[in-house]
Amino acid sequence: MGWIIAIIVGGIAGWLASKLMNRDASMGVVLNVIVGCIGSVLGNLLLGPLLGVGGSVQEFSLSGLLIAIVGAVVLLAIVNLIQRGRVR
Numbered sequence: 001m002g003w004i005i006a007i008i009v010g011g012i013a014g015w016l017a018s019k020l021m022n023r024d025a026s027m028g029v030v031l032n033v034i035v036g037c038i039g040s041v042l043g044n045l046l047l048g049p050l051l052g053v054g055g056s057v058q059e060f061s062l063s064g065l066l067i068a069i070v071g072a073v074v075l076l077a078i079v080n081l082i083q084r085g086r087v088r
Helices: 002-020 029-046 062-084
Strands: none
Touching: 002 029, 002 062, 029 062
């Protein structure tokens, strides 16, 4: 059950991050889920210890979703830098 929650939260985080970074037109559902899941891991590694919160795969939490969104936005910013040489 934890993997299903992780995929759903990853999809929501990836979709919101793509909306924030104006990349929604170039991304599909699968890429939203991938970016959200990788962004969640990135956010938990970078922001989790800094803020003193950690996202759990077993249960949904608002702090875990926010960390996943921030991680996905950072990941999309890095992808933008690599692809275009600037953050848009």
